Amino acid sequence: MFRFPRQIAVLFGLLLLTLAGCSSSSGSKTAVAPSSSKVASASAASSGSTAVAGAAQIVIDNFTFSPATLTVTPGEKVTVVNKDSTTHTLTATGNKAFDTGDIASGATTTFTAPSTAGSYPYICTIHQFMHGTLTVS
Amino acid sequence: MAAVRLILRLVAALGLAIDAGIHAKLAPQYDAVTSATISQGTLFRIEAGAAALAVVVVLLWRRWPGDLFALLTATAGLAALLVYRYIDVGTLGPFPNMYEPVWFTDKVWALIGQALAMAALLPLLPRHRPARPRVE
Numbered sequence: 179m180f181r182f183p184r185q186i187a188v189l190f191g192l193l194l195l196t197l198a199g200c201s202s203s204s205g206s207k208t209a210v211a212p213s214s215s216k217v218a219s220a221s222a223a224s225s226g227s228t229a230v231a232g233a234a235q236i237v238i239d240n241f242t243f244s245p246a247t248l249t250v251t252p253g254e255k256v257t258v259v260n261k262d263s264t265t266h267t268l269t270a271t272g273n274k275a276f277d278t279g280d281i282a283s284g285a286t287t288t289f290t291a292p293s294t295a296g297s298y299p300y301i302c303t304i305h306q307f308m309h310g311t312l313t314v315s
Numbered sequence: 316m317a318a319v320r321l322i323l324r325l326v327a328a329l330g331l332a333i334d335a336g337i338h339a340k341l342a343p344q345y346d347a348v349t350s351a352t353i354s355q356g357t358l359f360r361i362e363a364g365a366a367a368l369a370v371v372v373v374l375l376w377r378r379w380p381g382d383l384f385a386l387l388t389a390t391a392g393l394a395a396l397l398v399y400r401y402i403d404v405g406t407l408g409p410f411p412n413m414y415e416p417v418w419f420t421d422k423v424w425a426l427i428g429q430a431l432a433m434a435a436l437l438p439l440l441p442r443h444r445p446a447r448p449r450v451e
Binding site: 241242263264282304305307 | 412
């Protein structure tokens with residue numbers, strides 16, 4: 179006897195149940211509100227980074243740069259911490275005044291802020307919807 | 316022969332479990348990659364749910380529609396992973412732009428799990444055999 183329709187119906191029912199179970203536990207998206215900071219405080223102890231207390235720091239978490247706007251002094255070292263599972267970059271748009279290159283998951287890197295005052299928009303070149311601004315003044 | 320099929324089922328289930336686990340783990344982060352309709356995180360949850368269900372049907376149900384469902388789940392996931400790794404598709408209908416030209420540990424594990432499941436499931440599916448000539 180050909181049992182295909184019944185088997186498919188059972189399979190489809192199980193699929194719906196499974197997806198329902200998944201969706202019920204998926205509403206915990208943590209939004210990181212864009213913020214502005216004069217000089218970022220380093221509180222990276224939990225991530226095991228080597229950031230020096232008081233140094234400028236940008237954290238990448240859930241595909242978001244935080245703070246989205248950071249003001250630093252010319253030539254200041256900026257620490258970037260990647261807390262995501264995927265690789266990111268922090269790259270100035272235009273003439274690429276700074277570029278961290280690939281930052282692996284869980285890694286920390288630093289770059290030197292430009293010596294010329296100004297506003298420097300940056301993105302992640304891998305996920306180009308991610309953006310932020312570094313202000314040098 | 317039965318032992319070989321059991322081993323294949325166990326290998327397929329292992330691959331699908333890896334696939335499900337990785338996608339479930341990454342889903343919250345990828346909620347940020349979204350279109351007006353659906354986020355990549357939601358698509359990851361669908362893949363994770365389908366792969367988890369596939370583990371159950373491959374191990375417990377053991378019928379060809381279940382095996383076919385598991386194979387399609389692994390194949391679709393693998394195809395999407397490779398396409399969006401190498402081709403900038405952009406937004407496609409309701410789907411967000413999931414182009415991500417980089418390999419990282421979790422992505423490699425998902426690839427391994429899906430490939431493992433495909434390799435183990437293909438021999439499990441029934442094949443048409445030529446009818447034997449009737450001996451009078």
